[in-house]
Amino acid sequence: MSGIIGDNLGRSSGLVKSASVSAGLTLIDTSTVSSSVANLSIDNIFTSTYDVYIIYGYALYVNSTAQQPMAFRYIKESDGSVDSGGNYEMIRHGIVRTGSTSAIDDASTSADWHKFGDYAGISDATTNTAFNITFFNPQSTSDEKISIAQFMSKGASGYIDLEHSGCSYNQDSTAVRGIQLLSNVNLEGGTFKTYGITKT
Secondary structure, eight states, rough: TTGGGGSSSOOOOOOOBBBOOOOEEEEEEEEEEEEEEEEEEEEEEOOTTTEEEEEEEEEESSSSSSSOEEEEEETTTOOOBBBOSSSSEEEEEEEEESSSSSEEEEEEEEEEEEESSSSSSOOSSOOEEEEEEEOOOOTTTTSOOEEEEEEEEEEESEEEEEEEEEEEOOOOOOOOEEEEEEEOOOEEEEEEEEEEEOOO
């Protein structure tokens, strides 16, 4: 049984072989907002090293006590500019409770951002907002770039917001290297971690 026991999880009998750890998440970047800013650029995170990336955001809030969106725009690889030119084909669905419960439905073939949340966390200590966004082939120059987001926010104004959205960036020949997070008002706090998914 030579060569088998060493691959097992503490079993001298050699009957339980450990799973291969050839794929997983690699932390690429941690960005934070700790004072009031108009937006946050998370730049130079997309490279040819990975095809799929995930950004997790949490403890997020904005400078408002009213409904505010949460969104991102791509940063172009070529010149570092932020694309706000109506090149995002977006669809979004969710449910929100603000005293009563109602559905959120939104779609656009020419949006100027991927809007993934309707009620970003407000500047109140009891607010809690989190999201994750998966990005597919952001460095491709032959395919449109797909992003899929999940968003959850619960705040002191009596709202709770759960949303799911997807977006196709229709500039198929344009590679992107990062994103700019923004709302209609300043961002006040938040932590954002970017991971690459190891190629297998």
